[in-house]
Structure formats: structure tokens, C-alpha cells
Amino acid sequence: MTDRKPSSNWTVLSWMPTVVMAVVAGVDVVAGPGVGLLPLVSLGPAFSGLIGGWRRTAGTGVAALLLCVGLGFYNGQFDESRGFAALGSVAGVTGVGIAAAVMRSRREAELASVRSIAEVAQRVLLRPVPLTAGPLQAAVSYTSAVAEARIGGDLYEVVASPHGIRVIVGDVQGKGLAAVETAAVVLGAFREAAHDEPDLVGLGERLERSVARELEGEKFVTAILAEIGARHEVVFLNYGHPAPMVVRRDGAVDFPQPPAHALPLGLGAHGGEDPKSYRVDFAPGEQLLLYTDGVTEARNEDGHFYPVGERAHLLKDPDAHRALETLRADLAQHAGGPPHDDAAMLLLRYHGHEEGKSAPIT
Incomplete structure (x- = not known):
């Protein structure tokens, strides 16, 4: 500071x-x-x-x-x-x-x-993500909609577990202290379950039980879970959250969609389809951006949403933190004022175990 x-x-x-x-x-x-x-x-x-x-x-x-x-x-x-x-x-x-x-x-x-x-x-709740985790380089950006606040209703975490690198990015319904309390519940459950559950679906089910037990009324949390293991792929589990963005080595952008659109965490008792994990290729030299709807729903003065897919070229900087800061600054310029919603972004770069240097980002 x-x-x-x-x-x-x-x-x-x-x-x-x-x-x-x-x-x-x-x-x-x-x-x-x-x-x-x-x-x-x-x-x-x-x-x-x-x-x-x-x-x-x-x-x-x-x-x-x-x-x-x-x-x-x-x-x-x-x-x-x-x-x-x-x-x-x-x-x-x-x-x-x-x-x-x-x-x-x-x-x-x-x-x-x-x-x-x-x-x-705040530092205990949203701890700094590790600079490197296995084959990954990580960087995070968080902008709270509440003035003078460091955190709000968005959450993120990166855990190096025996089952691979496990990641969560989520968005709690509401704002303020109530949303921070809910975020604490989700993060606490994730940090414990990420080490214990061998399967990503089992991890999601455990989160659902914890959130449903702790939350009251119609509160819910949209979230996306990701797992990166030894294979050149990432496994996703999506609970009503915006699709992740994968930036390929040639600059192409993918937004992999889930096979079934599950309800957010906390609403499992209302029925609907169970979340199904899905796998996406993720090789050295590629990037994965997880974010909340405060990013994609940021509007400019003409009412246009932020086109995050068209801004993937801003992530070319060899340093992941500078690249994400460039994207965050572009988002702020697009919105042209204080954010109306919390906006979190988590950038993961796959460099590979065997590579001594970072793979080039094109």
C-alpha cells in the first residue's frame, strides 16, 4: 500500500x-x-x-x-x-x-x-494466488464495486492438490458484507475439499452441500471449477458461471461450453441437471482466463458489453501480471467510471514441466 x-x-x-x-x-x-x-x-x-x-x-x-x-x-x-x-x-x-x-x-x-x-x-479470505503452481503461471485481478473495499462478492482460489492444480472462480449473489460472508463459506469449503476429493465432480458435490447448509433463503453462488493435471488438458465443472476463455498459441480464442447447464451452488435442491465435467485441450504456450460477469457485463457509454474475446491480444506481455493489468486497465477504460459490479479475473499460463523458459505467447 x-x-x-x-x-x-x-x-x-x-x-x-x-x-x-x-x-x-x-x-x-x-x-x-x-x-x-x-x-x-x-x-x-x-x-x-x-x-x-x-x-x-x-x-x-x-x-x-x-x-x-x-x-x-x-x-x-x-x-x-x-x-x-x-x-x-x-x-x-x-x-x-x-x-x-x-x-x-x-x-x-x-x-x-x-x-x-x-x-x-481480506488478506486471509482472498489470499494471494501462487506465482507458479506446477506447470502454471498465475495472475489475478480484483476490482470491488464497493468504494474503499478490497474484496466483495467475487472469489477465487488456486490449490496445488495431490490430484492436480485445482481452481475456483465464483460470484456470490448480492454485494457488501453479506456477500463477503458467503464467499468465505465457499472458499473455506473449497480449500478443504480440493485436497480430499479425488474427483472434480465429487469436489463440486461437496461444495454444493456446504453452501446449501450454510446459506439461507434463495442465496446462490455461480462458480466454475477447473483442474489441470499431468495431461495437456483442463477439466471444467460449471455451476451457472460465464464460460472460460482459452487463448491458443496462434491467438485463436475458445469459450468452451458445458455439456449441461447446472444451477448455481446453493440451488441444487430446486432440481435441474447435475453439472457434468468436460475436458478441453490445454497445452504449453496457451492461456486460460477465468472471470466473473462483472467483466463481460461491464457496459460503455453506448451500452455495449465488454468484448473480452476481442481483447485477448492484450494478454501478449511475457509477464502474466502485466498482461492481466493491461486487460484490467482496458476494462476500466471501456466502463468509463466506477464499476457497477465486482470484477475478478484469474489468468493461468501453461508453461510445461519440462520447459526452463516460458513458452512464447503470440
């Missing part, structure tokens, strides 16, 4: 108390005592209480009181009650500003503490 430099807007706000008091003082000197601008000096500590700490607010209040005293004597306003009323106004606003600054500082400290705890929880 990198430190953020103060924005130009914040710099302007930080100077606002001083500017306001200087303007009031200048106008008061020019206009004379008849205008009655002296109480407006209290705007300085008022602004300072909104944007600064209590020490800065107190310092601004002391400066405002001194300025008020100087202008009061200059205008001869201490011969009447107006001068003392202005002093009282400045002192009162300064006190309120200090109290507001203290309360805001406490809330910011509590928010920072909660945010740090949330970041740890």
Missing part, C-alpha cells in the same frame, strides 16, 4: 482559516467600524475545527482572538458592547471547534483501526 500525497483540494482547505481571517481583517480595516464584520473573525477557528486537529484549531482560535482584539481597538469597538460580543463569539466558536476536532480525530482513529482489521481479514 502506497502513501497518498495530499490533493490540491486538501491544500486549499488547509489554508482556508487563514485566508478567511485575512479577508475579514482587510475588509474591516477598509470599510471601518460601521460595517460590523468583527464577529466574522470566528469563521477562522470554525473552518479549522472542520479540517484540522484540536491543536491547530486552538492555535487558530488564539490568533483569531488576538486579531479580534486588535481590530476592536483599531475600530474603537470596546467602548461599546459589540467588541466584547465579538470576542465572546470567537471564543465560543473556538471551543466548539476544538470539541469537534477531538471527536473527529477519535472517529478517524477508530475507522483506521477497523480498516486495518478489515484488510487483514
Whole structure:
């Protein structure tokens, strides 16, 4: 996480108390005592209480009181009650500003503490995928639809199991904390079952039981499971999820469809066809992109969906992470604004056990 430099807007706000008091003082000197601008000096500590700490607010209040005293004597306003009323106004606003600054500082400290705890929880839930797993190189991109959030309702995981490299990418119904809770249930079940279940269909059935047991009502999770073993192929199991994208060595793009369109995880009790695994050729030098519908359903200003298949050429960079970042940046440019849905992408490159160097990506 990198430190953020103060924005130009914040710099302007930080100077606002001083500017306001200087303007009031200048106008008061020019206009004379008849205008009655002296109480407006209290705007300085008022602004300072909104944007600064209590020490800065107190310092601004002391400066405002001194300025008020100087202008009061200059205008001869201490011969009447107006001068003392202005002093009282400045002192009162300064006190309120200090109290507001203290309360805001406490809330910011509590928010920072909660945010740090949330970041740890997020790292536990969506752990970084391994850079390499067997013959594969992996890279992941996640964009949450919730401002300031690192995770949401999309999920992914890569597990090197005794039965091969097993992968899940899923999309939880809904958003916010409820979706994060559901994602935690799915990922926990997958991480355990990926090591225990020898068959991908058995792994999917175990996930279905776990999700159906934990979720309430009509909640569901679309997901795609993948398994890459010793053979040059990948086995898929699709639970109502967008089809994966396979980029061949010659740049051709495939979207392999499942033989049966199963219901999402959590809806198995409603009937429908059971998911059937299907195999797709996946050889060294080829790429596999798994993603959620936040990618394919991102619209531009003309209402057109993001054409992920037409953007496969953006994945040519020899470094998988840079290639996926290029694709993510193109997706953001297509959407032209904040995402309306979580968008996760997991890129897998097959380099082969026997190859010392990466196979060329065309």
C-alpha cells in the first residue's frame, strides 16, 4: 500500500482559516467600524475545527482572538458592547471547534483501526494466488464495486492438490458484507475439499452441500471449477458461471461450453441437471482466463458489453501480471467510471514441466 500525497483540494482547505481571517481583517480595516464584520473573525477557528486537529484549531482560535482584539481597538469597538460580543463569539466558536476536532480525530482513529482489521481479514479470505503452481503461471485481478473495499462478492482460489492444480472462480449473489460472508463459506469449503476429493465432480458435490447448509433463503453462488493435471488438458465443472476463455498459441480464442447447464451452488435442491465435467485441450504456450460477469457485463457509454474475446491480444506481455493489468486497465477504460459490479479475473499460463523458459505467447 502506497502513501497518498495530499490533493490540491486538501491544500486549499488547509489554508482556508487563514485566508478567511485575512479577508475579514482587510475588509474591516477598509470599510471601518460601521460595517460590523468583527464577529466574522470566528469563521477562522470554525473552518479549522472542520479540517484540522484540536491543536491547530486552538492555535487558530488564539490568533483569531488576538486579531479580534486588535481590530476592536483599531475600530474603537470596546467602548461599546459589540467588541466584547465579538470576542465572546470567537471564543465560543473556538471551543466548539476544538470539541469537534477531538471527536473527529477519535472517529478517524477508530475507522483506521477497523480498516486495518478489515484488510487483514481480506488478506486471509482472498489470499494471494501462487506465482507458479506446477506447470502454471498465475495472475489475478480484483476490482470491488464497493468504494474503499478490497474484496466483495467475487472469489477465487488456486490449490496445488495431490490430484492436480485445482481452481475456483465464483460470484456470490448480492454485494457488501453479506456477500463477503458467503464467499468465505465457499472458499473455506473449497480449500478443504480440493485436497480430499479425488474427483472434480465429487469436489463440486461437496461444495454444493456446504453452501446449501450454510446459506439461507434463495442465496446462490455461480462458480466454475477447473483442474489441470499431468495431461495437456483442463477439466471444467460449471455451476451457472460465464464460460472460460482459452487463448491458443496462434491467438485463436475458445469459450468452451458445458455439456449441461447446472444451477448455481446453493440451488441444487430446486432440481435441474447435475453439472457434468468436460475436458478441453490445454497445452504449453496457451492461456486460460477465468472471470466473473462483472467483466463481460461491464457496459460503455453506448451500452455495449465488454468484448473480452476481442481483447485477448492484450494478454501478449511475457509477464502474466502485466498482461492481466493491461486487460484490467482496458476494462476500466471501456466502463468509463466506477464499476457497477465486482470484477475478478484469474489468468493461468501453461508453461510445461519440462520447459526452463516460458513458452512464447503470440
